[in-house]
Amino acid sequence: MKNTKKLCLLALFVIFCAVILSCASSGGAKDAGGQDKPTLVVGDWFAYSDADPGSGNNGSSTVKFTTGKETINGEEVTVCHVTGNVTTKYQYGFSGWGIVADEKSFELYKTAKSLSFWILGDGQRYTIKFVINSVKDYGDYEYTFTTEKGVPKKIEVPMKYFMQPSWAKPVKMDQTLVTQIQWQTHESWRKAGNNNPFDIKIWGFTVYN
Numbered sequence: 001m002k003n004t005k006k007l008c009l010l011a012l013f014v015i016f017c018a019v020i021l022s023c024a025s026s027g028g029a030k031d032a033g034g035q036d037k038p039t040l041v042v043g044d045w046f047a048y049s050d051a052d053p054g055s056g057n058n059g060s061s062t063v064k065f066t067t068g069k070e071t072i073n074g075e076e077v078t079v080c081h082v083t084g085n086v087t088t089k090y091q092y093g094f095s096g097w098g099i100v101a102d103e104k105s106f107e108l109y110k111t112a113k114s115l116s117f118w119i120l121g122d123g124q125r126y127t128i129k130f131v132i133n134s135v136k137d138y139g140d141y142e143y144t145f146t147t148e149k150g151v152p153k154k155i156e157v158p159m160k161y162f163m164q165p166s167w168a169k170p171v172k173m174d175q176t177l178v179t180q181i182q183w184q185t186h187e188s189w190r191k192a193g194n195n196n197p198f199d200i201k202i203w204g205f206t207v208y209n
Contacts, residue, residue: 139168
């Protein structure tokens with residue numbers, strides 16, 4: 001009888017520990033399955049570079065994008081295909097792209113626990129930027145990632161991974177002040193002054209709350 005009681009108590013203790021560990025490892029807002037709730041961001045893609053009229057940079061970097069459906073890893077997805085070239089006519093040459101989210105998606109940025117997206121890259125480095133209007137010196141919160149040439153890769157970024165560059169004036173991260181989410185590549189990751197082409201595909205941009 002005593003042995004039976006001991007076994008019952010041991011079983012209850014194991015179950016209790018499993019529940020505690022499960023709660024501790026998942027964190028954040030949860031759906032019925034115990035995970036952060038994912039929402040596919042809806043919006044319109046755009047591109048930009050140091051050559052944009054009115055930017056004052058007078059650069060010569062290029063960027064263009066197209067969107068359309070493609071089959072990747074056996075799944076049909078809507079892809080934004082971005083290509084271009086970064087130069088150093090403007091000393092800090094850059095090219096980038098972003099998405100103007102619809103109202104629902106934009107509001108979710110303000111309470112997001114993390115972001116994710118799929119990327120099919122060229123083996124080069126890129127950054128995703130969480131832009132807030134309290135940053136005045138372009139030292140936006142960002143997260144840098146490296147692509148693997150020709151290999152689809154899911155990039156997952158908890159909000160705590162976003163950091164300002166070392167040269168920026170420190171500003172507290174306040175997600176409610178978000179104005180935009182962008183991606184970018186720039187001259188410091190390139191090897192030549194005038195010939196730094198890039199070619200990348202992105203899809204499945206998702207916010208988790």
